[in-house]
Amino acid sequence: MNIDPNELEIAERYKLLIGTIGPRPIAVVSTISTEGKPNLAPFSFFAGVGSNPMTLLFCPANDGEGNEKDSLRNAKPESEGGTGQFAVCVATAEIIERVAVAAEPLPHGESEYELSGLTPIHCESILAPRVKESPVCFECETISVTRTNPGAPAGGNVVMGRVVRVHVEDSLLNERMHTDQAALDLVGRMGGLSYCYTRDRFDLRPGKQ
DSSP, X not given: OOOOGGGSOHHHHHHHHHHHSOSEEOEEEEXXXXXXXEEEEEESSEEEEEETTEEEEEOOOXXXXXXXXXXXHHHSOGGGTXXXXXXXXXXXXXXXXXXXXXXXXXXXXXXXXXXXXXXXXXXXXXXXXXXXXXXXXXXXXXXXXXXXXXXXXXXXXXXXXXXXXXXXXXXXXXXXXXXXXXXXXXXXXXXXXXXXXXXXXXXXXXXXX
């Protein structure tokens, strides 16, 4: 098929994206409002950006009426009315069901931590909490927000952050900064309601084999 995305409905574009781009890593993003209320939400439009400085991004879309979701409202720079901070925790097989609960839309200001049963604990360098049950967390200061369609329903927002602190469970990391992938047991997002494990792995060196 040869598809012009401009001829599709918003929902059709979304289904095409999530059904063909995968598996996608899951960022469990924790933020705090300017009033001090925590928010938690998973995002699979998420990626690392670079290592010098250590930088990553996540992409919270606008809601169906074009309004900003709490994660964006909280994480955007102080100059735009946010706190300019967020924490990204990883989603593992052990906690993925609780992470999925945190994806349920709640009224502004209500706590996804309480709904999901995940535990907020203090970060060291930012005010937003992190998820106790997640074995890896990146504390971030927001660098920028790029809006692809400001104020539009499902408009994209790219939140880029500089990592200022990393928390990793001691048992997962060796002295060379190599992670025990089997023990970490990450999960990924696929299309529809589907997720995937990362337990079936193989190694390939760059170049011709």
